[in-house]
Amino acid sequence: MKQKRFIDLFAGCGGLSLGLTNAGWQGVFAVEKTADAFETLKHNLIDRDVVSAFDWPAWLTCGPTTTSELIENHSDALKKLKGTIDLIAGGPPCQGFSFAGRRNPDDPRNRLTEEYIQIVDMVKPKYLLLENVKGFKSAFKNSANESDKGKVYAEVVKEKLEAIGYKVFHQIVNASRFGVPQPRPRFIMIAMRNELLIDQSPFVILDELLPNYRKNKGLDSAKDTSVKEAISDLETEGAILIPSIDTKGFQQIQYAPVQLTTYQKLMREKSDKTSSPDSLRLARHNDVTLTRFKTVLSGHTKGKTVKKEALELLGTKKRSFTPLHPDLPSRTITTLPDDLLHYSEPRILTVRENARLQSFPDWFEFKGKYTTGGKRRKFECPRYTQVGNAVPPLMAEAFGLVIESLGHNNE
Known part of the structure; x- marks a missing residue:
């Protein structure tokens, strides 16, 4: 044919x-x-x-x-x-x-x-x-x-x-x-x-x-794929942290063979078993941001967007911020890296975790900067944006x- x-x-x-x-x-x-x-x-x-x-x-x-x-x-x-x-x-x-x-x-x-x-x-x-x-x-x-x-x-x-x-x-x-x-x-x-x-x-x-x-x-086919089923193998807890393979001055987890869910096995198909995928760079949050994230994880309902009044009390001007629920699907991935909070760790998701939630396989590599800002937004399309805009x-x-x-x- x-x-x-x-x-x-x-x-x-x-x-x-x-x-x-x-x-x-x-x-x-x-x-x-x-x-x-x-x-x-x-x-x-x-x-x-x-x-x-x-x-x-x-x-x-x-x-x-x-x-x-x-x-x-x-x-x-x-x-x-x-x-x-x-x-x-x-x-x-x-x-x-x-x-x-x-x-x-x-x-x-x-x-x-x-x-x-x-x-x-x-x-x-x-x-x-x-x-x-x-x-x-x-x-x-x-x-x-x-x-x-x-x-x-x-x-x-x-x-x-x-x-x-x-x-x-x-x-x-x-x-x-x-x-x-x-x-x-x-x-x-x-x-x-x-x-x-x-x-x-x-x-x-x-x-x-x-x-x-x-x-x-x-x-x-009887249930939705949850966030944890998608990215639990990329958690930092219990993982070895190594220098980021694609950005100096940052860290990432050491990609390692672990017990995988069916979805994770699907995402790892065709990937090189001996090397790490790209875009695992962990954000460097300051102490104020870490404290805010810990407060959200301990005091707000996971899977629900934090109310505007609560966001103001936390000292942020974010319009939308959601701590993910591990046993539910993610909220819709956007182009902004700080719209979502990891379900158990006080940090935003990596580009790779966002890509997993978009069903990109691990062998698929992303080019360009991780983020951008100001006037450069009109000309640059960083990795978080690429993933958030994708089908x-x-x-x-x-x-x-x-x-x-x-x-x-x-x-």
């Missing part, structure tokens, strides 16, 4: 591409504008031999770029791809739709969805997979443009795709359904060209596929299998 081919737009560090590759798809190219995130994708999915995700075309430089630049410089090449691409996947940057901050329909990043649709119209793939935050499905109450008020942007996108010949299905889906140890509700849109046959909604197919998918991964690979893989099954009806 001919291998299905995909393009990944707004690819980030490669979570969606990794999942599709694990589902048997072949990537053609990926578009990501930030140099750090693209370097992570390139390092893991192109340069290394763990997986071979992309068959990169000669006409496109293998480097960071934007959808705008792709359209401006390579429209002819995109049109020549018509009939050769099975899937365009992509999650346009969603800051204007997120409930984590002020929702702004006029955020220029929202216009990237329009560029997504323009590329779809040029390439005319059989299928589309679009991932975004659940706020993508909510109406805007305020807008500088009166005509935008009350609109549900997901419906606007649906109408535009239908106008160029696609049937569209969408639903809010929790990542925890795929074994990912966090709920992470996400808006998922799957579309297919009108002439393609389909007997049922792809989300019905997903419901039928999931029990066997989780069973094949060794994951219990969980376990979730992406399942959707890759769903879309592949749709294709079986049209061969």
Whole structure:
């Protein structure tokens, strides 16, 4: 059977591409504008031999770029791809739709969805997979443009795709359904060209596929994966601390063979058993912060966000801060490293622990700084941000299998 081919737009560090590759798809190219995130994708999915995700075309430089630049410089090449691409996947940057901050329909990043649709119209793939935050499905109450008020942007996108010949299905889906140890509700849109046959909604197919998918991964389909099941092998208590392998002046645990949960075994597959993965660097908290964290661990309900009044008494201006519960899934991983507190240790999570909670395998390495700040935020995409913005690979893989099954009806 001919291998299905995909393009990944707004690819980030490669979570969606990794999942599709694990589902048997072949990537053609990926578009990501930030140099750090693209370097992570390139390092893991192109340069290394763990997986071979992309068959990169000669006409496109293998480097960071934007959808705008792709359209401006390579429209002819995109049109020549018509009939050769099975899937365009992509999650346009969603800051204007997120409930984590002020929702702004006029955020220029929202216009990237329009560029997504323009590329779809040029390439005319059989299928589309679009991932975004659940706020993508909510109406805007305020807008500088009166005509935008009350609109549900997901419906606007649906109408535009239908106008160029696609049937569209969408639903809010929790990542925890795929074994990912966090709920992470996400808006998922799957579309297919009108002439393609389909007997049922792809989300019905997903419901039928999931029990066997989780069973094949060794994951219990009757319960969610907990935080402790995901990262207990990375605790500092009882571990040997060594100098960080990727940052001077910091420490990390010595990655060692220990008794592993099923999920941890899955995350350690294909990793080098003799060496440590990257991104295990432990934060250096000052005494004031350590005292605050210890107070939260001893005096606040784990798994629940600390109330604003309590945060003020603790002397922090954080808007959201949650001590994790070891026996429950994590709260949704964000781009901020200090939104979550370890369930038993007075510290924030490492990048690797966040990556585990996003279902990135341990062999997957992250490039760039750990954090950044100030004006550099506009240009840099550090590791915590890369992980927080990513599509969980376990979730992406399942959707890759769903879309592949749709294709079986049209061969």
